[in-house]
Amino acid sequence: MSLHPETKAIRLQTEKTSQKEHATPLFLTSSFTYDSAEDMAAAFADDTLDVNIYSRFSNPNVDEFIDKIAALEGAEAGIATGTGMAAIFSTFMTFLSKGDHIISASAIFGSTHTILTKYLPKWGIGSSYFDMNRPDTIESLIRPETKMIYLETPSNPGLDIIDIEFVAGISRKYNILFVVDNCFATPAAQQPIRLGADLVLHSATKFIDGQGRMMGGAVVGKKDLVKQLYLFIRNTGPSLSPFNAWALSKSLETLFVRMEKHSSNALFIAEQLLSHPKVSMVKYPFLNTHPQYDIAIKQMSNGGGVVTFEIKGGIDSGRKFLNALQILSMTSNLGDSRTIASHPASTTHSKLTDEERASVGITPGLIRISVGLEHRDDILNDITQALDKC
Numbered sequence: 001m002s003l004h005p006e007t008k009a010i011r012l013q014t015e016k017t018s019q020k021e022h023a024t025p026l027f028l029t030s031s032f033t034y035d036s037a038e039d040m041a042a043a044f045a046d047d048t049l050d051v052n053i054y055s056r057f058s059n060p061n062v063d064e065f066i067d068k069i070a071a072l073e074g075a076e077a078g079i080a081t082g083t084g085m086a087a088i089f090s091t092f093m094t095f096l097s098k099g100d101h102i103i104s105a106s107a108i109f110g111s112t113h114t115i116l117t118k119y120l121p122k123w124g125i126g127s128s129y130f131d132m133n134r135p136d137t138i139e140s141l142i143r144p145e146t147k148m149i150y151l152e153t154p155s156n157p158g159l160d161i162i163d164i165e166f167v168a169g170i171s172r173k174y175n176i177l178f179v180v181d182n183c184f185a186t187p188a189a190q191q192p193i194r195l196g197a198d199l200v201l202h203s204a205t206k207f208i209d210g211q212g213r214m215m216g217g218a219v220v221g222k223k224d225l226v227k228q229l230y231l232f233i234r235n236t237g238p239s240l241s242p243f244n245a246w247a248l249s250k251s252l253e254t255l256f257v258r259m260e261k262h263s264s265n266a267l268f269i270a271e272q273l274l275s276h277p278k279v280s281m282v283k284y285p286f287l288n289t290h291p292q293y294d295i296a297i298k299q300m301s302n303g304g305g306v307v308t309f310e311i312k313g314g315i316d317s318g319r320k321f322l323n324a325l326q327i328l329s330m331t332s333n334l335g336d337s338r339t340i341a342s343h344p345a346s347t348t349h350s351k352l353t354d355e356e357r358a359s360v361g362i363t364p365g366l367i368r369i370s371v372g373l374e375h376r377d378d379i380l381n382d383i384t385q386a387l388d389k390c
């Protein structure tokens, strides 16, 4: 029977033992045994994902988790990693070699930016950035040695939206690998593979876990690409732990209902803040004032769980706002059932100049709210009482 993604997220259970347990058991084992020397030799001779040998290579819990992510993204196959950064770094290391060049959107996750500017040059890999609002400039940056186009949409923390289908057209024309970080939307709202991306990667630490408990990552795409990634990860070791995979697979069962609630709460907060006198700008993909609203509604089925707004009074007001909060958490994670507020200019991006911050979409009074699953009125009341004190 063909199943909807919501059902697959719940019913795609690949592992069961002779106990016929209902929930997937936890396979905490470092390695797997064989009935004969011949079977063991055959397992080692075969470097596919099919036979379990050692949990750095594959594990039943890790397989179940990644099979679900691949199914939800509409991908042929996938590989799980210990963190989102491990997924990103493994992708760069597998598909880029000395002398190659990567084109990336300017608004990307801070650690990804650090890999591109501090580490890839050590191996002779160059990068160019395109303004996230001008994907039409990508073509002018392509060189003979360009091997990858990379972007994040919506971006963290600026919530910029890039037209995935448009960029996929360029990558196909020049035969360049196209990689999308789909962490903010999750496959519940956006499936970049269906829009032409070659590889989609995730930090499972955020909305996929959804409860602020654990790290994880994933990359999905065509079988031949995933096979290359698998061999890199199997040998270099940024693998996902079976325990985290077990919990993350269970988390996926509630991903769709959680994302619906995150996004309806977020849209409500965004709409309410539009008219607040202390707020000069509100950004949310599904607000029709968002500069790329038309693209957002074309490629996403909901606006996701993150809202940003600009508080009048810049850096000082940003700090005052955080200090006045009574319920919202002041922490750097996002995608939690608990609503989280952060102020990038005084924290994650405090070492950049105003111009550098502006180039990645961060203004002095920018507040990022990862809207949780609490009652929407309680979230709004805490934000408005804190704004009143700024």
Ligand SMILES: *Cc1c(COP(=O)(O)O)cnc(C)c1O
Residues within 6 Å of the ligand: 083, 084, 085, 086, 109, 152, 156, 181, 183, 184, 202, 203, 204, 205, 206, 215, 216, 217
């Ligand atoms: C958090 C995040 C990452 C990194 O993931 P980790 O699990 O923290 O390693 C990558 N991309 C985006 C968009 C993120 O928000």
